[in-house]
Amino acid sequence: MNMSVIYIKDLFKSFGTLDVLKGVELNLEPKENLAVLGKSGSGKSVLIKIIAGLISPDKGHVEVLGKNLEHISKKELEQLRLKLGFCFQNSALYDSMTINENILFPLKYALKTDTPAEMQKKADQVLEAVGLLRSKNQMPSELSGGQKKRIGIARTVVMNPEIILYDEPTSGLDPITCVEVNELILRIKHEYDTSAIIITHDLTCAKHTSDRISVLLDGYFKKTGKFDEVFNEEANNEIKEFYNYNFIK
Numbered sequence: 001m002n003m004s005v006i007y008i009k010d011l012f013k014s015f016g017t018l019d020v021l022k023g024v025e026l027n028l029e030p031k032e033n034l035a036v037l038g039k040s041g042s043g044k045s046v047l048i049k050i051i052a053g054l055i056s057p058d059k060g061h062v063e064v065l066g067k068n069l070e071h072i073s074k075k076e077l078e079q080l081r082l083k084l085g086f087c088f089q090n091s092a093l094y095d096s097m098t099i100n101e102n103i104l105f106p107l108k109y110a111l112k113t114d115t116p117a118e119m120q121k122k123a124d125q126v127l128e129a130v131g132l133l134r135s136k137n138q139m140p141s142e143l144s145g146g147q148k149k150r151i152g153i154a155r156t157v158v159m160n161p162e163i164i165l166y167d168e169p170t171s172g173l174d175p176i177t178c179v180e181v182n183e184l185i186l187r188i189k190h191e192y193d194t195s196a197i198i199i200t201h202d203l204t205c206a207k208h209t210s211d212r213i214s215v216l217l218d219g220y221f222k223k224t225g226k227f228d229e230v231f232n233e234e235a236n237n238e239i240k241e242f243y244n245y246n247f248i249k
Ligand SMILES: Nc1ncnc2c1ncn2[C@@H]1O[C@H](COP(=O)(O)OP(=O)(O)OP(=O)(O)O)[C@@H](O)[C@H]1O
Pocket: 015, 018, 020, 038, 039, 040, 041, 042, 043, 044, 045, 046, 047
């Protein structure tokens, strides 16, 4: 039996004459963080959209939390999506709502199972976990970029997802705030027992937040392994040069 929370085999996706994914293989284990590195346009977002069932592959096997996406009903897909948390690049907060209302929003409109008191308790817990409980009555416009990222993560975590998909979690942040966000991603994994795919161009983020990294090049994962295995002496020049390993601490 396959124990992976995401299992992808022989995945192909083209748009017209553009072959984007050409034989992607991926295994995400329970409680594992996997960073996906790849150039702009290499197909990282397409891969995430396929995992979320938003677009269909041309060919290949995609299994998420034991469900084969090829044979899944609409209702099952809706239920599955509740177990997937998306952290968008721009945090995607509602500007006209307070931080507290932003956190409550998915609980109220997607989960619909808790009493108001239960929802508020969950919201307070995640705000505490990301260190921003005191900001709960502020508006998003009053927060820094790093604080917004943390709220975006809190809003995802409040739904208690089994898998979190982070899209460029450190983009646009200064190096010190990047470290804070990286630490938060790790803390979330340990405190909430989640697995995650972290799409990033930031090698420091990949190194610190993930158990393994996969490098998407030419439509498939050229290399997967622990950071030091991928960027070792024997790594081919494509991998070494592209990510300019020398700049990493
Ligand atoms: N719906 C679509 N129709 C046509 N082409 C698409 C579609 N979605 C993605 N593409 C193309 O697929 C390629 C991969 O796109 P994707 O958004 O996955 O790249 P990415 O690796 O996420 O890039 P970035 O790091 O810049 O976000 C691009 O050339 C893009 O134009």
